[in-house]
Amino acid sequence: MRALLTHSTYLLILAACVIGTLPLEVLLHTGVYRRWPRLLAALVPVVVVFGCWDLLAIHQHTWFYARRYLIGVFLPGRLPLEELLFFLVIPTCAVLTFEAVRVRRPEWPVGDEQ
Amino acid sequence: MSYTLLAVIGAVAAVVLDWAVLRTRLVRRRVFWTTYAIVVFFQFVTNGLLTGLPIVSYNPERIVGPRLVYAPVEDLLFGFAMITMTLSLWVWAGRRAATAKLRASR
Numbered sequence: 001m002r003a004l005l006t007h008s009t010y011l012l013i014l015a016a017c018v019i020g021t022l023p024l025e026v027l028l029h030t031g032v033y034r035r036w037p038r039l040l041a042a043l044v045p046v047v048v049v050f051g052c053w054d055l056l057a058i059h060q061h062t063w064f065y066a067r068r069y070l071i072g073v074f075l076p077g078r079l080p081l082e083e084l085l086f087f088l089v090i091p092t093c094a095v096l097t098f099e100a101v102r103v104r105r106p107e108w109p110v111g112d113e114q
Numbered sequence: 115m116s117y118t119l120l121a122v123i124g125a126v127a128a129v130v131l132d133w134a135v136l137r138t139r140l141v142r143r144r145v146f147w148t149t150y151a152i153v154v155f156f157q158f159v160t161n162g163l164l165t166g167l168p169i170v171s172y173n174p175e176r177i178v179g180p181r182l183v184y185a186p187v188e189d190l191l192f193g194f195a196m197i198t199m200t201l202s203l204w205v206w207a208g209r210r211a212a213t214a215k216l217r218a219s220r
Contacts, residue, residue, distance in 0.1 A: 010169050013160055038211060042203035050196055053120070062117045062176045069169040091200035093156070098149040098201055108145040111138055112208035114216065 009069040010082040014089045021096045030099035032092070039095060047087045054083050118178045121191035128198035136206040140198070150197060157193050158183045165189070 024030050032039055055077040057063050065080050073081040102110060132140050140146040164170050166184035177186040 009167065010164070013163055013169075017156075017160060038204065038207045041207040042200055045203060046196060046200050049199065053124070053192075056120075057117065060115075060176070061173050063170050063172050066167070066169055066171070069167060087196075090160075091196060094149065094153050094197045094200050095204050097152050098145065098204070101145055101148050101152070105145065105148070108143070108148075110143065110145055110205055111140070112205045112212055114212045 006068055007071050010080070011071055011085075014082065014085050017089050017093050021093045024096045024100040028100050028103045030096055030103060032096050032099050039092065042095065043088060043091055046091050047084070050087050051079065051084065054087075055079055116178075117172070117176045117186070117188045121188040121195070124195035125191040125198075128195040128202070132198055132202040136202050138202045138205045138209070140202055140205060146201060149201065150194070153197055154190075154193065157189075161185045161189055161193070 025033055058078055065083075070080050070082060075081060075084060102108065129141055132138050162183040162185065164185075165172075168184070172186055177188055180187045182190060
């Protein structure tokens with residue numbers, strides 16, 4: 001049980017990021033998840049670019065992952081599943097923050113106004 | 115190539131994407147820097163956990179040395195590049211949808 005929890009550490013950190021930003025969508029009505037095709041359009045290039053950067057860094061031994069904190073699912077190139085999720089979760093948190101700032105400061109222009 | 119050099123290139127490339135490629139020009143906007151200030155605070159928390167436990171550790175030969183909340187300074191540039199690229203794409207996708215809607219209504 002304890003080992004399982006340790007192996008879920010990275011995954012739990014990512015889950016905390018998702019749960020922690022959920023009030024922005026629910027209470028501030030950021031509408032980010034609601035506009036999922038637009039979110040996906042922003043996320044896909046980020047996942048590709050930063051996923052490749054990660055693969056390169058693993059290949060060049062720039063950084064290493066501690067297996068005891070990972071669930072143990074690896075994608076081609078020894079990329080931990082958690083890393084792929086990181087590139088989906090963190091950018092989504094950033095978009096949620098961005099839209100939350102807009103909700104609170106509607107007078108600040110962004111450039112996508114109709 | 116060292117992580118240091120790649121991180122500098124990544125941050126510059128993200129600004130070029132925002133300014134000249136997608137032309138969203140978020141780096142001149144208040145909303146962008148306010149968002150970044152909030153995000154970077156939480157980056158110190160989550161990345162501090164990732165690098166402090168450490169879930170991820172770095173080859174000392176590939177980083178310049180100084181660290182901020184356990185993480186190599188390069189991570190700051192990595193994060194900046196990722197956030198800038200994401201937000202620029204998000205606004206670009208939104209602007210495209212708004213333009214298409216406007217055209218359809220004419």
